[in-house]
Amino acid sequence: MDSPYDADDGYDDWVLTDVEDGSNIVRQGTEQSVTGDGDQENFDINKLEVLVRRRKDWKESRKTKKPMILQSILGELHELDKNTELSHAEMQLKAGLVTAWLKKPLHARKPQITLRSGYRYSMRSVVRELYHDLVQRKLASMREDTGNEESTKQIGVYQQALTAFMQEDLSEEQLAAAEAIADKWNGMEGPTPEIKARNAARYGYKYCRNFAEEMWRYCGMRVVCFAGWKNVEGTVEACTMDFNQDIADGTSFNEVQNLEGPWRDYLGEAFEESGISDEDEDGQGDGRPGKKAARTVKVNAVSLVTNEDGTVLIGEIAGLSHDLLQKTVRGFMTAHYRRACRKATSTVPFKQLGTHQKAMIATRHLPPNFSFTVDPSHMSVTAATELLSFWHQRQDENTDDVFRFEKWLDRGGKLQPPAVDSSIPIQIVRDRRSRSRTPATAPAQSKAPAGRTQRSDRRGNGKGSTNTVQPNVQGSDMDDFEQASPVVLEGADMPGPSHDRHGRVSNGGKSSHLKRLHRRKIAADVETDHDDDPLDDGWPQANQRHKATPFPQKTTAPIRPDDAHRKDTCRVCNKTPFPGRAMKETNTSYVEEEASNSDEVDRSEGLGAADELPTLAKWRPAELIEFTAKIKDGSEHQGDDHLRSLPIAQDAPPNPVGCGNKRPEPNLILQLPVRAIEFLYEMARVRIPNQDRGNWR
DNA sequence: GCCATCAAGGTCTCGGACAC
DNA sequence: GTGTCCGAGACCTTGATGGC
Incomplete structure (x- = not known):
């Protein structure tokens, strides 16, 4: 649909359609x-x-009749020019112009598929993608040179930095290679799997919906989309999307499920996976797509900074993405704020923080002259890095006084002193399960003092409340803290998986089949408590399901570059960034197949059963960095598109992360698909040194 | 009348999209 | 890259309804 319409090749009907309203043609x-x-x-216009x-x-007439039609048209035109007397020569000229106009194809406006359908990579955009971190360094150095770190013309500075980087730091060969890569990415093969996965998450849903709408609007066609893709973790996701109910009073196609089996099989082959196990992730059960499910996964900001012993600790900052920097700031502050107010689900009132900053936060806990003008999700990289670096430094120098809130805001907007023992990690008071997922036979929850009860299976209680685990008002808010803390649950005396030191979930050896298909339930609130939900097993389905979950939770099978066996990475999950009917496991054949194949399955200890895989939200920043690096480097997860990387500078500085991190600093690595590397090196006629190829990890 | 339950609305946070 | 806008969901309050 990207190619221009050729009116002489069957698109005249478009023109005729447009003629009906006239505006389009007139516009053309x-x-x-x-x-x-x-x-x-x-x-x-006339x-x-x-x-x-x-x-x-004119078009439909034969050659012999065209002059007559032309004369008729000229006559009509002449009627419009009653007051203009044309000479014979002028009449002939006009006839020629009219004929030329009639012969010229009318280019009907193509349907507007707005989402990157025609996006083309340029050499510049390729350089931006591949050399992101180096461009950032260039930008930083340029700012240092100009002493203008807080330039208001950030865009211009960045573009200047990018231009300067391309001109000064890249060789002709590298630029030629980037151009070649741009051509390659613009071809059918497209960009790297990593970028494709990112695009799938960002644009997949909208593109499909837009396509379905446009196909109906322009072609009167009903469309049902089956989608399958590999996400950034290397896991295959799948869903069906039926927007027909939302388009022009249409009705849903109810037979989608009948096709899911073949589709599942196909994806297994297409992505060389052994099967797909999916639950109806959107929780709506009717397969009706909802826009809300298109949102991407939330990372538990608090868990990013929550150590396993419950202490709040900022990990390594270097290499964190903008997003992770912001999340770390949010998580760090939220964790401390919750300790201050002793409320497990409270959030920092960033909006009021600006006005109450002096009262709420001691100056010693903030960098000099630092003020909160925006919430962390809108905080600049510079500000977030400054904050985190400051706190990180205090972790070393002032272990007992890194940060805390001096005051917190109650509902009335009044400043309240922090809880006395706010620095002490809150221990588990009771089994969370008994609070939020009490079986039907259990005694009814006590009434809340305010006349409200909290029942996880209740309906109502406000917007969106059906999919949340309600805090028990009867219990103190302290109790609820565990709900938001992925750490304290480890100590809970309850069945279920435990976490290893990496935050991964193990099931105590209950299952050694890593490739057991995922049957995780989507978490209602990834932000707070479900990342490490130990309740997936052993509880009634009804209790496990979270209704109307808006966010697909990442069932993350950590990609392990060390795993030589490719199949080991073939985890198929049902986590979809798209709405619609996620693929639903209807039988256990895949499970059984997988189970029988256990000898090639479990080579990654600590992962536990696949249905208990950890999520990104459990991971520390350093782990996320490592994880990202693994994704980029995880060649075995990308089919033949092995993502490898080559040091682009022999004298690259050592990884500042230190702490025994043997991996080269991610941002000093040029990460490219090996085929792309070979391609570009071929273009540049540069042979890849063996030691470099062996140094990609 | 009291209480449990349900429903609806408001405010805020969070994050995506997009312009620059 | 930053800044801004805006939508969706989380969380909370309030009111209505019905059973006891």
Whole structure:
């Protein structure tokens, strides 16, 4: 649909359709007039109306009749120019112009598929993608040179830095390679799997919906989409999307499920996976797509900074993405705020923080002259890095006084002193399960003092409340803290998986089959408590399901570059960033197949059963960095598109992360698909040194 | 009348999209 | 890259309804 329509190749019908409302054609005619083709007559609106109306007659007439039609058209045009006397030569010229106009194809406006359908990579955009971190360094150095770190013209500075980087730091070969990569990415093969996965998460849903809507609007076609893709973790995700109910009073196609088996099988082959196990992730059960499910996964900000012993600790900052920097700031502050107010689900009132900053936060806990003007999700990289670096430094120098809130805001907007023992990690008071997922036979929850009860299976209680685990009002808010803390649950005396030191979930050896298909339930609130939900097993399905979950939770099978066996990475999960009906496991054949194949399955200890895989939200920043690096480097997860990387500088500085981190600093690595590397090196006629190829990890 | 339950609305946070 | 806008969901309050 990207190619221009050729009116002479069957697209006349489009034109005729457009003629019906006239505006489009008139617009096109106007555009023709405006753009002007030199000898093109600038027909006015009235003339264009005549031309458009009569064009069909002219086109459909045979050669012998065309002069008659032309004369008729000229007659109509002449009627519009009653007051203008044309000479014979002028009449002939006009006839020529009209004929040329009639012969010229009318380019109907193509359907507007707005989402990157025609996106093309340029050399510049490729450099931006591949050399992101180096460009950032360039930008930083330029700012240092100018002493203008807080420039208000960030965009211009960045573009200047990018331009300077391309001109000063890249060789001709590298630029040529980038151009070649751009061509390659613009081809059918597209960009790297990593970028594709990112695009799938960002644009997949909207693109499909837009496509379905446009196909109905322009073609009267009903569309049901089956989608399958590999996400950034290397896991295959799948879903079906049926937007028909939302388009022009249509109805849903109810037979999608009948096709899911073959589709599942196909994806297994297409992505060389052994099967797909999916639950109806959207929780709506009707397969009706909801826009809300298109949102991407939330990372538990608090868990990013929550150590396993419950202490709040900022990990390594270097290499964190903008997003992770912001999340770390949010998580760090939220964790401390919750300790201050002793409320497990409370959030920092960033909006009021600006006005109450002096009262709420001691100056010693903030960098000099630092003020909160925006919430962390809108905080600049510079500000977030400054904050985190400051706190990180205090972790070393002032272990007992890194940060805390001096005051917190109650509902009335009044400043309250922090809880006395706010620095002490809150221990588990009771089994969370008994609070939020009490089986039906259990005694009813006590009534809340305020006349409200909290029941996880209740309906109502406000917007979105059906999919949340309600805090028990009867219990103190302290109790709820565990709900938000992925750490304290480890100590809970309950069945279920435990976490290893990496935050991964193990099931105590209950299952050694890592490739057991995922049957995780989507978490209602990834932000707070479900990342490490130990309740997936052993509880009634009804209790496990979170209703109307808006966010697909990442069932993350950590990609292990060390795993030589490719199949070991073939985890198929049902986590979809798209709405619609996620693929639903209807039988256990895949499970059984997998189970029988256990010898090639479990080579990654500590992962536990696949249905208990950890999520990104459990991971520390350093782990996330490592994880990201693994994704980029995880060649075995990308089919033949092995993602490898080459040091681009022999004298690259040592990884500042230190702490025994043997991996080269991620941001000093040029990460490219090996085929792309070979391709570009071939283009540059540079042979890849063996030691470099062996140094990609 | 009291209480449990349900429903609806408001405010805020969070994050995506997009312009620059 | 930053800044801004805006939508979705989380969380909370309030009111209505019905059973006891």
